[in-house]
Amino acid sequence: MRSSKSIALNLGVEAQKSILLSQSSFLSRAYRKRNAAIISLTLLLSVFGLVMIYSASSYSANKNFGDEFYYVKKQGVALFVGCAAMAGVSRLDTFVLKKMRYVILAISFVLLGIIFLPGLGMESYGARRWINLGFMTMQPSEVAKFGYVIFAASYLSEKGARRLRDIAAVLLPGAAMCLLIMLEPNMSITMCVMCVIFFMLLAGGISAGKMLLLLVPALLLVPVLILLEPYRLKRLMAFLDPWASPKAEGYQLIQSYYALGRGGLFGVGLFQSRQKYLFLPFAESDFIFSIIGEELGLVGAVVVMCLFATLIFFGFSTAANAKTRFESLLAAGVTFVIAIQTAVNLAVVTGCIPPTGLPLPLVSAGGSSLVSFMSAIGILLSVNRRGSNLQT
């Protein structure tokens, strides 16, 4: 194989080799074990998330909605739906997805477009990110990013990423998606989708020269965007010294620091958070990790990070052991979405990068996020299930 950069491709080849080398049930067990681990980790993290959401939101929920279980109930329903979706998708043949790639891509775009229709799109905190379904709201970008992964994996598995027109075919829908999400606006998801595009191209075997050709203008775009809206630079840089503007840009990060600082090594104990008393905004969603750090300490926070790392490891391992190039790319893309969003959320909460509003996968409150992540994990399960069936 030509491209050493193409991780998924190499792993895919290894997977093919392993088929040739061994037909033993030992490998079949390995697939099942992997699925058992992924299911356990997913359920563990999402149930743990439910507990932490209760802790972080009970006070504010009671104050704002008169019901301390307001967020817990919504998340509980989403968890239920998510489990069903995960189970359903895991039974699904992933090649159905491949066949329906254009339909899925189209649905993604339609959903992103609906936001801008008055009456259906919902505005809050100055951004149109939600579709109001009456009984619930959903965030199309949560669905769209996985929709894009399915499309890109399908396309790249067939055509590769060597020719410019193939690269363009993968890149352009992604760029269009970015544009729509940017218009909401939702910069953090936009950035995530951009990362996903590059990751998919890389996994699809793009050459180093062409990658640079793409990366350089993309990086140049950043200062242009900043120059267009200078308030962004101020917001961006606030994370370096939050105490420079403790009431404005720096406020949220300072509150996150206070929570983490109070936690210490072992934390103040479950439900004992002080910062959840309205001090820390979005304590139940984007900043839930701060509350985890406060109540469970450094030890708890690191354990949660390890759970994510293990989940991500099994995700990539799924990709590496996938039977086909399409499945390998699909699993790698799904895992990468989980990984990049986890990493960005943790980096934001700990003040390593500028603040953006991005939920922690599986743990943060947010129904559409939970359901779409669990569905995506269902894809991983399906890939493993097929692998294990082929063995036997």
Next chain:
Amino acid sequence: MMLITFIFFIVGGKLFFLQIVKGKSLQARALDQWTRDVPLKAVRGSILDCNGNELAGCNTTYTLYVRPNATSSVENSARAISQVLNEDYDEILKKISKKGVSEITVAKKLSKQDMQALIDSGIDGIYFGRDIERYYRYGNYLSQLLGFVNADGDGQAGLESYYNEYLKGQDGKELTETDLVGKELSGEISYLPATDGLNLKLTIDSTIQFFAENAVNSALSEYNAKSANCVVMNAKTGAITAMAQAPSFDLNHIDRSDVSSLFSKMKLNAITSVYEPGSTFKILTTAIALSLGVVREEERFYCAGARVVDGKRIRCWKSIGHGSQTFAEGVQNSCNCVFMALAERIGVDRMYQYFEKFGLTRKTGIDCVGETSSILLNKSAVKTVDAARIGFGQAIAITPMQLIVATAAAVNGGKVVTPYLMQAVTDSGGREVIRSYPADRGRVISEQTSATVRRLLKNVVSLGSGKLAGVAGYSIGGKTGTAQKYENGRIAAGKYVSSFIGFSTVEDPEYIVYFMVDEPMGYRYYGSLVAAPYVGQIFSKIFEYKQIKPTEEVIKLTYFEMPDLSDMTAGSAITAVNRLGLHLELSGTGGRVIAQYPAAGEIVNNNSIVLLTLSED
């Protein structure tokens, strides 16, 4: 994969930094937002006199705060508050319904009963802060020395400032855990109790202070003077018994609008200003000369009204001269010529050595803010003529307190004391935390020399210019002083400082009383006439108050009519006064009498002092 792992490690590192390394300091910063506090003011310590009478104390009042977020029914609260405080319901309701504030100050200066009534009414969301208000029991009394506090209760002047650290205590807090907008969480309140200040027990005796206050106030109005000052000190220990100064101000109603006037009244002259002491300084010249053995009591001096020193003629205050007199008589007469002669015999070097021993070259070390020290000519620059003038109290400027301390040393057996005001610092239970002990700064003259000085000064009161400081039946010694004031390096016409320093008893001096009137108006500016009578008054009241029995034989006074001396020649008038056995003060240097005091026909006794004003040649 690499990128994700990298980010995870960075995040882990940052978590360690925030949670372990910075944890404590972040918590310290956050503490402020997690709690709301109501200040608990520490009660400032009282200032007491030596008998435990309170001179300055505190009233405790309470401030009522309402936190709307913690109030279950604003209407109920408003009703209860309006009932207890007897205020309009609607006003209170409006006040506590204010939106967007976490805490509202509803009323100040509530009594303890009002506070209790509000607590008993059972309404929630109310908090009380304790406020401390300083009061001074006697108002315009000991004002410069006590000083005052600012709005925060910190000492700003006088002893309030000097002993602020002991008096102020440590404020406490009542901490309530709240959410972001100030709503109480568990209802748990933690107290950081206030530590009350310590009490300051002074050496001041409030009764004797009253005598001194009355005296300075009468002197100020009688002589329309710039100021009148009085200090009573224990001659053996240096403990200040009284320290009064007029004009003064009421500590309970300080006019902070006129700062310059306030500052001038606040300045404690006895320790913050220097003056030319005049004849009172002769006590020290006497002590030095006797100590060095350069003069004997019965040695005779001749005063021709002036003495030529280094070719310069320096006049005696009595221009016609005192004639031939013994040294003892010279002290009685306060003859300048005698003291010029003594100064010459002592010499500049030895004079300055003694000045240092008497404490004239440094601050006395009294425990009060703003003390200054003397202004002395540089020793190398002192010519014989200057030394001669210093001998009778000119060409030297010292603080009254330095004079008092040096005089105390001259009469108490030779010990230089450090004057002090703080007798003890006590806690609220009355236990002494700190106690002052008299500080002995060494011996300057012998007990025997001191005894001689005392005997000479007793004669000044019984026979000479100090007569009016005498109290029948009591043994008192002392010396008058009348100094001309200098302005811009020249003698200021008609401006004098009249003073008297006395002690009792002569045999065993305990009280030393200093009285000084700055710029008395009118023709009677002599220390013997202006200051001495007040010292006499104060002594007589102290004897009565302390129930000190008379020890001396009371000389029967004879009363007679004052003859008319006006228009007589100076010579014949002086002879007439001497024949009556009265002490005489002269004003002017001319040949004829143009005015007399007491007036002709007034009833006088053989203890009276006569003042003759002579024509200006």
